Every structure is written in C-alpha cells, then in structure tokens.
Amino acid sequence: MTTSNHSGVSHTVFRLLGIPGLEDQHVWISIPFFISYVIALLGNSLLIFIILTKRSLHQPMYLFLCMLAGADVALSTSTVPQALAIFWFHAGEISLDRCITQLFFIHSTFISESGILLAMAFDRFIAICYPLRYTTILTNTLIGKIGVTIFLRSYGTVFPIIFLVKRLTFCKSNILLNTGCKHIVLAHVSCDDIRENIWYGLFVLMSTVVLDIVLVFISYVLILRAVFHIPSQDARRKALNTCGSHVCVIILFYGPGIFTTLIQRFAHHITPHIHVLLASVCILAPPMLNPIIYGVKTKQIREEIVHVLFTRQK
Template identity: 75%
Template sequence: MITLNQTGVSHSIFHMLGIPGLEDQHIWISIPFFISYVIALLGNSLLIFVILSRRTLHEPMYLFLCMLAGADIVISTCTVPQALAIFWFNARKISLNRCITQLFFIHSTFISESGILLVMAFDRYIAICYPLRYTTILTHALIGKVGVIIFLRSYGTIFPIIYLLKRLTFCQNNVIPHTYCVHIGLAKYACNDIRVNIWYGFSVLMSTVVLDVLLIFVSYVLILHAVFRIPSQDARHKALNTCGSHVCIIILFYGPGIFTTLTQRFGRNIPPHTHILLANVCILAPPMLNPIIYGIKTKQIQEQIVQMFLIKK
C-alpha cells in the first residue's frame, strides 16, 4: 500500500500517541481505564446472563436492556484494550485496515445504542399510555424485528465510510494524537478532497443520532402529558419511577457527547489532551455505569441477582 505521488508517501501504518502531552502520566491514566473496562465487562455480562436466564425478565424493557448491554461490551472492547496497550506496552502502531475496522465498529455501535435508547423510550410510552395493550403490541416477534432493524440501520449507514476512506491517499501525516480511530479524525490526514466524507458523516449523524434524540424528546413529552393526567399521586410517582433509569442513561449517553462537541467548537483555549480525555469519557462512562444504574434502580433485576447468588450459595 506504499505508493508515491506528487505529494509524498501514502501511509499504511499509523502511530497513535494515546494522550499527547500526558505521556509521563499514561501509567496512572491507565488505572481508571482498566477499572472502568473491568466493571463494564462484568456488569454488562452479568446483566445479560440474568435477563436471558430468568424467564420473569423476558419482558420488552429487559430485552432491550440486554441489547444495550451487548452494545456496551462491544464499544468498550473496541477502544479500551488498544488504549491500555498504548499506556502499558507503548504499542502505538496501527495499520490502516485495522484503524478503519475499529472506527467502523465504534461508529456503528454508537448508532446502535442510540437506536436502542429510542425503542426503550417507545417501550416506556406504550407501558404508560397503553398499559392494557402493552404485551399485545410489544410481542417477542416485534422485538426481534426491531433489533434487526436497529443493527441493519447502524451497519448500513456506516458501511459506506469504509469505501470513502479506502479511496483516500494518506500522505499528510501518520501520527494520530488519540487512543482510538474515528472517521473524520483519520480522513483529515488524506491528501484528497474529503468534502464527501464530511458531508456523509454529517448526514449520518443527523439522520440517526439527532433524529433519535428528537423522537426520544417527543416520546417523553407524550409520556409526561399522560402521567400528569393520572389523578392518583402514587400512580403518577410509580409511572415516573419506571422511566427514571432510562432517563439517567439517556443523559449519560448523550450528555458527554454534547459537552465534548461544545468544547471542541467553542473551547479553543482548552488543551488537546483535555479534548481526548473527554472523548474517552464518552466511551468509558456509559458501559460502566449503565448496569449499575439499572441494578440500583430496578427492583426486579436486584431480586433476580440476589436469588441467583443465594441459590448458588
């Protein structure tokens, strides 16, 4: 893949810096990375096992949560082990194909998680606004079809990015100041015109994540409208409590991303390593905290976990 052109050499190997400016702190930074990854793996794996093994949890809300836990494992595994290899073993080299593969799974899994959060909002809308028809609307067959659509949408929209990157000639630079690869972060090192990459990436973002956020907002407006029409205060509190975990995860998933985007747009005086640390928080925090939030706030999951460990004991 090493070819000469009028600009220079086309790179097939890149060097990742990890967190530039904090190289002497990489060992210390690796500690929260490692702890977060272990918690994410154990917590989400336990959540999946409990939901799949307990028939009482084979309800739509928990099945969607199982999908979310699986996506959390994928996105954290795509990023954290490579960061730890950089921090611990100075393993900075990454091939172009491996970089493209990594960013493909990162972006597609992120869109999948956004889609799962949307259908979880729809699930809460049906449960509160149409409780008597809940089981007849959200059947297991429909849940399976929704899951297939979510993953087809994510992989289908991100797959063209492979071609858009493969057509580029990377001769500007082969040093990536980050711990993982992203689409535009890689494309900007090309000598070619990357306007197609920029516009396609923007259109994917608007048609998936931004659209999901708008639909989630509409769902909760309808949910709140229905809840405040309930005459009983206890019933209102119970209905809102069923949405508590989902709202926390929505804030946790979209919040850091929005904050990172704002800091990149307006925080011109913020050091580059701060931006990279914030980008890693977007990847690390949701997979680590999602199972903890649902484990603490969902009584049914707590009971099943306790029963499982008591039976084993």
C-alpha cells in the same frame, strides 16, 4: 473531488499516541480505563446472563436492556483494549485496514446504542400511554424486528465510511492524536479534500443520533402528558419511577457527547489532550454505569443480582 498536490506515498501504518501531551502519565491514566472496562464487562455480562436465564424477565423492557448491555460490551471492547495497549506497552502501531475496522465498529456500535435507547423510550411510551395493549403491541416478533432494524441502520449508515476513507491518500502524517481510530481523526491526516467525509459524517450524525434525540424527547413529552393526567398521585409516582433508570441512562449517554461536540466546535483554544479525554468519557462512562444504574433502580434486576451473587454461595 479535488485533490491537493502531494507525493504518491500513502501511509498504510499509523501510530496512535494515546493522550497527546500526557504520555508520561499514561500508566496512571490507564487505571480508570482498566477499572471501567472490568466493571463494564462484568456488569453487562451479568445483566445479559440474568435476563436470558430468567423467564420472568423475558419482557420487552428487559429484552431491550439486554441489547443495550450487549452493545455496551461491544463498544468497550472495540476501544479500551487498544488504549490499554498504548498506555502499558506503547503498542500504538496499527495498520490502515485494522484502523478502518476499529472505527467502523466504534461508530456503528455507538449508533446502535442510540437506537436501542430510542426503542426503550418507545417501550416506556407504550407501557404508560397504552398499558392495556402493552403485551399485544410489543410482541417478541416486533421486538426482534426492532432489534434487526437498529443494527441494520447502524451498520448500513457507517458502511460507506469505509470507502470514503479507503479513497484517501495519507501523506501528511501517520501519527494519530488519539487512543483509537475515529473517522475524522483519520481523515485529517489525509492530503486529499475531505469535504465528502465531513458532510457524510454530518449526515450520519443527523439521521441517526440527532434524530433519535428528537424522537426520545417527543416520547417523554407524551409520557409526561399522560402521567400528569393520571388522577392517583401514587400511580403517577409509580409510572415515573418506571422511567427513572432509562432517563438516567439517556442523560449519561447523550449528555457527555453533546458537551464534547460543543467543546470541539466552539472551544478551539482547549488543548488536544482535553478533547481526547472528553471523547474517552463518552465511551467509558455509559458501559460502566448502565448496569449499575439498572441494578440499583430496578427492583427485579436488583433481586436477581442478589440471588445470583449471594444465594449460590450458601
């Protein structure tokens, strides 16, 4: 690794600016952040409670949904409170260790969500292509192993980033143009050569999220092929309906991320606050909308939510 000439001073405390260029609008910007966080917490906590307490929902599809809801809560909590502290109290000061901890949980939780969505695609593939063997293939033991593998993969791939960041000297600036700590955002204020950080970040992205997207796509190609071989039109429609919620969540999770990545790579003329707002949408939207999508489109979940919210009030 080559190192540029710089003084021995390395910042250990940084200042998060929030949305650069829109500091005077932070109070107004905080409103959708706060609303989305409350909805994400309440909606996903309700999903987890319903799935864990109702034995009729102890099925593979709902257990994976429970994992997704837990990851949504973790992703929201690792990002939104920090942003709200900046918007409301100008509390953007953060130590290097806390910054690294935050970026570790943001990136690992994001990768976990991607892995859970892949597991849910696998669940739908087995349910539609091998319906008679569904319960014998997707046993509770296998679901547990899949869950452990997902979280070990996410933490294992992101863990080396801690050491890649720790080796850097931060003498350019201690100002971070963001609402939270991200790997490359932090690396860019270093005086050192960050090519190793960039290449490892690309490796993590390709070996996790991009690979998951490819495998999810292959799963749905096989699912569609199986569905269109079903002779009954009614059975075909029913099979497609079981995938509807999952497809919506996939589009919601990967769509903004892909769009944001393309904007960052090719639209260099766009102002920094647009980049930060787009990145925020990637983190805010899925945790808020996932429980709503499943609550509206999944009959069993909808019925249990109505029972929990309204029956007990009588």
